[in-house]
Amino acid sequence: MMRRYMRALLLCTVFAVFSGLYAYSKVFHTDGRSGARRAFIPQRDTGARRGVRPQKPHWYNRYIMRQRGQVEGAGNSVGVRSEPTMHLAVVACGERLDETLTMIKSAVLFSIKRLHLHIFAEDQLHANFMEALESWPDAFRSRFNYTVYSISFPSENAGEWKKLFKPCASQRLFLPLILKDVDSVVYVDSDILFLQPVDDIWAFLSRFNPSQLAAMSPEHEEPRIAWYSRFARHPFYGRTGINSGVMLMNMTRMRSTFFKNDMTPVGLRWEELLMPLLQKYKLNITWGDQDLLNIIFHHNPEFLLEFPCKWNYRPDHCIYGSNCASAEEDGIYVLHGNRGVYHDYKQPAFRAVYDAIKKYSFGSDPVASLLKPLKEDLLNTTNTYCGKSHSLFTKRLALSLANIHRKPPRGK
Numbered sequence: 001m002m003r004r005y006m007r008a009l010l011l012c013t014v015f016a017v018f019s020g021l022y023a024y025s026k027v028f029h030t031d032g033r034s035g036a037r038r039a040f041i042p043q044r045d046t047g048a049r050r051g052v053r054p055q056k057p058h059w060y061n062r063y064i065m066r067q068r069g070q071v072e073g074a075g076n077s078v079g080v081r082s083e084p085t086m087h088l089a090v091v092a093c094g095e096r097l098d099e100t101l102t103m104i105k106s107a108v109l110f111s112i113k114r115l116h117l118h119i120f121a122e123d124q125l126h127a128n129f130m131e132a133l134e135s136w137p138d139a140f141r142s143r144f145n146y147t148v149y150s151i152s153f154p155s156e157n158a159g160e161w162k163k164l165f166k167p168c169a170s171q172r173l174f175l176p177l178i179l180k181d182v183d184s185v186v187y188v189d190s191d192i193l194f195l196q197p198v199d200d201i202w203a204f205l206s207r208f209n210p211s212q213l214a215a216m217s218p219e220h221e222e223p224r225i226a227w228y229s230r231f232a233r234h235p236f237y238g239r240t241g242i243n244s245g246v247m248l249m250n251m252t253r254m255r256s257t258f259f260k261n262d263m264t265p266v267g268l269r270w271e272e273l274l275m276p277l278l279q280k281y282k283l284n285i286t287w288g289d290q291d292l293l294n295i296i297f298h299h300n301p302e303f304l305l306e307f308p309c310k311w312n313y314r315p316d317h318c319i320y321g322s323n324c325a326s327a328e329e330d331g332i333y334v335l336h337g338n339r340g341v342y343h344d345y346k347q348p349a350f351r352a353v354y355d356a357i358k359k360y361s362f363g364s365d366p367v368a369s370l371l372k373p374l375k376e377d378l379l380n381t382t383n384t385y386c387g388k389s390h391s392l393f394t395k396r397l398a399l400s401l402a403n404i405h406r407k408p409p410r411g412k
Contacts, residue, residue, distance in 0.1 A: 085145075086111070086202045087185040089118040089175055090192075093151065093168035097125055099342065100190040101132050102358045108136075108143050109357075109366075110197045110400040117146035118179060120171050126150075137362045152178065157275055170289040172244065176251040177271055183252045188334075189245040191342060193357060195397040196333040201311060204248055208305060213253035214297075215305040216242040217312035221323045233284040234291060235262070235298035242297060242304070244290040245336045246312040260299045312336050315347050318386035331395025349386040352377040353393055366401040 088107055092100040104117060119129055126148050133146060151168050153161040161170050172187050179185060184205055186198060204215050219241035220226030228241030236242075258267025263276050277292055285291035297304045308326035309317060314336045317324040327333075341347040342354035356374040360366070375394055381387030 085114045085116050086198055087116050087118060087179075087182050088198060089120070089172070089179070089185045089187045090190055091151070091168050091171045092119065092121040092125060092129075092190050094122075096190045097128055097132075098358070101129070102354060103188065103190055103192050103194075104133070105360075106192075106194040106357050107198050108140055109360075109404060110194055111143065112197050112199045113202075115144040115198065117144055118149065118175075118182075118185065119146060120149045120151055120168070122168070123150055140362050149178070154275070157278075160278070170292075172247065173274055173289050173292065175249065176254045179251060180255075184248070184250045187244075187247040187249060189336065189338070191337040191340075192245060193335040193337070193353060194333075195331075195335060195353075195393075196400055197403075200333070201246070201248060201307075204305065204307070205250060208250060211302045212305045213250045213257060213303050215248040215307055216244060216293075217246060217307040217309050219243045220316055221309055221325070225320065228294065231286075232291075232294075234281050234295055236291075236294040237297040237301060237304065238306075241294050242290075242306075243312055243314070243336075244293050245314075245338060246307065246334055247293075248305075248307075257303070259296060259303075261296075262299060310334070313392075314338055315341055315350065315386060318349075318389050318392075319347070321385055322389050322392075327392050328389075331397075332392050333396055335393070347386050348381040348384060349378055349390055349393060352381060353397075366404050367398075371398055371401050 088104075090100055090103060100119070100121075107115060107117075121129060129146075129148055133141070151171055153171070153174065161173075175185060175187060184202075186201055208215075218238060219228055221240070223229040223239050226240035228236040229239060232241065254270050256269075258269060259273050260267055261273060261277070263280060268276075273296065274292070277295060281291070281295060309324040310326040310330055310333045312334055313324060313327050313332040315338070317327065322328055335350065335353055337347075337350045337354060339346075341350040343351070345351065352374060356370050356377070360370045364370075371394065374397075375390075378387065378390035378393060381390060
């Protein structure tokens with residue numbers, strides 16, 4: 001009897017050890033692909049006394065408990081249909097922490113389906129992102145998962161890619177090669193604000209024809225004042241070029257497609273195309289990776305679906321007078337504050353929207369604490385062309401805010 005008891009005890013102990021190791025491997029592992037890190041352990045306090053275990057910050061303990069819960073929940077999900085997940089990617093370097101968090105806040109506020117955030121950031125920003133995101137109230141934090149990645153480029157040309165245009169901006173070109181297990185993703189610059197649910201831009205994937213693998217908006221609506229049609233020294237897409245600040249990608253198709261080009265008579269895969277393209281045009285490009293995308297889709301226009309400009313509304317659409325017809329009709333869906341307009345006073349209408357979303361407290365009345373003061377601030381910007389179109393900035397936002405508390409329970 002004692003022998004049987006000891007065998008049972010031994011089997012239970014072995015099972016517990018392997019179960020623990022399995023859970024540990026799911027929570028703490030490093031993805032060997034291009035430096036992507038799935039979970040993070042804060043650096044030890046070098047000033048701590050030897051033999052004294054430094055206390056983990058509250059946000060870190062909360063992160064670990066959440067990850068453990070996801071691992072345990074996965075084991076009990078047999079027969080349960082998981083909710084579809086949308087993937088959103090952003091790159092943050094330098095002083096872009098607050099700007100990126102405000103973008104994520106706008107995405108989380110309005111989205112209906114669950115989000116997975118792919119945050120590419122310099123290593124010194126990783127803990128800051130985790131601390132901020134884990135501090136959000138559970139009602140909003142439960143709407144998304146996230147992974148923080150190190151900035152990484154092909155080792156043989158890393159320096160050249162990193163200094164192209166702005167630090168880290170060209171990281172977006174390598175998303176299909178880094179996120180190998182992700183089918184599709186919405187990439188956005190850190191200076192994007194969603195005024196409409198991400199779900200609606202994600203839905204464009206279902207509109208792709210069999211050849212289309214990406215979607216972007218035109219750089220401009222009017223060729224006479226557009227940058228590419230006036231100044232570009234390289235091929236570009238369409239009449240006015242494309243802007244890559246908002247880019248929907250079917251990365252499965254991007255990885256398997258052969259792209260026509262002006263360097264070889266045969267098509268090249270995405271990973272074969274980028275470096276030769278940079279070598280050929282690096283003395284002629286001004287906007288870095290965006291110019292390279294323009295060259296690629298100039299030669300492969302059938303691969304691209306165009307968004308209306310309301311999905312990537314920039315100061316160029318109003319600085320000389322309103323020239324985005326889709327926004328005039330429906331309002332602005334996605335606001336793009338390029339050229340730093342969220343942080344100076346050159347375009348106060350853009351800054352007003354950014355400040356309103358940044359200051360909004362999760363859970364407070366969205367109309368009273370966000371929409372109403374924003375409308376009042378926008379009335380003070382009517383001395384500018386963009387301010388004269390202030391109703392465009394709140395038309396879709398008002399509808400999105402009204403739906404914040406009307407969402408059905410997730411997973412049902």
